[in-house]
Amino acid sequence: MTASGFELVTGVTTVVFGPNGAGKTTLLRELVAESGAAAYLPQQPYLFRGLAGTNLGLGLTDEECGLAGQYARRFGLGELLSQPARVASGGERARLGLARTLATSDDIVLLDEPLAAVDLVERPAIAATIRQALRGRTAVIVTHELEQVVTLGDRLAIMIDGHVVQQGTVETVMAHPRSEAVARTIGVTNVYDGDVVSTDASTVTVQTDSVRLIGTGDVETGAPVRVLIPAETVTLLESGSTPSGGSARNRWSGVIRDMEPVGRLTEVVVDVGVPLRAIVTPGSVDELGLAVGGIVVAAVKASSVRVVAQ
Numbered sequence: 001m002t003a004s005g006f007e008l009v010t011g012v013t014t015v016v017f018g019p020n021g022a023g024k025t026t027l028l029r030e031l032v033a034e035s036g037a038a039a040y041l042p043q044q045p046y047l048f049r050g051l052a053g054t055n056l057g058l059g060l061t062d063e064e065c066g067l068a069g070q071y072a073r074r075f076g077l078g079e080l081l082s083q084p085a086r087v088a089s090g091g092e093r094a095r096l097g098l099a100r101t102l103a104t105s106d107d108i109v110l111l112d113e114p115l116a117a118v119d120l121v122e123r124p125a126i127a128a129t130i131r132q133a134l135r136g137r138t139a140v141i142v143t144h145e146l147e148q149v150v151t152l153g154d155r156l157a158i159m160i161d162g163h164v165v166q167q168g169t170v171e172t173v174m175a176h177p178r179s180e181a182v183a184r185t186i187g188v189t190n191v192y193d194g195d196v197v198s199t200d201a202s203t204v205t206v207q208t209d210s211v212r213l214i215g216t217g218d219v220e221t222g223a224p225v226r227v228l229i230p231a232e233t234v235t236l237l238e239s240g241s242t243p244s245g246g247s248a249r250n251r252w253s254g255v256i257r258d259m260e261p262v263g264r265l266t267e268v269v270v271d272v273g274v275p276l277r278a279i280v281t282p283g284s285v286d287e288l289g290l291a292v293g294g295i296v297v298a299a300v301k302a303s304s305v306r307v308v309a310q
Helices: 026-035 053-059 063-073 090-103 118-133 144-154 171-177 180-186 282-288
Strands: 013-017 040-041 108-112 136-142 155-160 163-169 189-199 204-207 212-215 225-230 233-240 250-262 266-273 275-280 295-302 306-309
Touching: 013 026, 013 144, 026 040, 026 053, 026 136, 040 090, 053 090, 053 189, 063 118, 090 108, 090 118, 090 189, 118 144, 118 282, 118 306, 136 163, 144 171, 144 225, 155 171, 155 180, 155 204, 163 171, 163 180, 171 180, 180 306, 189 212, 189 275, 204 225, 212 306, 233 275, 233 282, 250 275, 266 282, 282 306
Parallel strands: 013 136, 013 155, 040 108, 108 136
Antiparallel strands: 155 163, 189 204, 189 225, 204 212, 225 306, 233 295, 250 266, 250 295, 266 275
């Protein structure tokens, strides 16, 4: 346990999430100082004079060098390796540093915003490689982007004003924020794990343990995925009614299991086979007569359901 309250869990990837200035980078530096063997990737990796390929292999064993080369080529850096390091762009420097860091055999891997300098179109493939490379290892990744939390993390630590205010599995922390401050930081979001059963030109269909969801994402049929549904995108309707315009592809009937205030709004938990959280106004509570034990229809547009690869 660090001074900030962060718990380093062996064998899993923990993502530290929080706003800029929350102390996330300071936490990583603290972990570097405390750890006897940690591979650390700063936000802006430094390259020495010489070839980019020489920089890639600095301090690595022959076996690690081979692995780093594989990652570098997977990241589209094959031609860069034979060129002077000074010609590398910011994104190429980030990918080069990431390839080297992932290839190390150190006990702990620490990554500070590893995808921040990577083009959006390249992020899914690189994120998948990071996930694969860190599987079963002890790793900490700092980010301020929510999608990276669910793409890369097994555990999630929320950091605010230099302190970790909540930590646990990604699903638990995102579904059950412990305070209004945490809820404001991450948003109240439904998170489910499942497998892609089909895709078409515009949507992805995912089967979880209990429900089928239709959303959007760049994933393949059969892939294990994580599904995100922001609570504020869930519409609650009277039992037996249909969504306005019939545009919501996801529609379930369920029983209200819990209702809790979230600031001036209300969080309503509906059992639709899985707990589905919706954020509604006091007016909606009164108009629909919402109460624990009541039956409602929950509707979500496919465009509001984000599907990301695990």
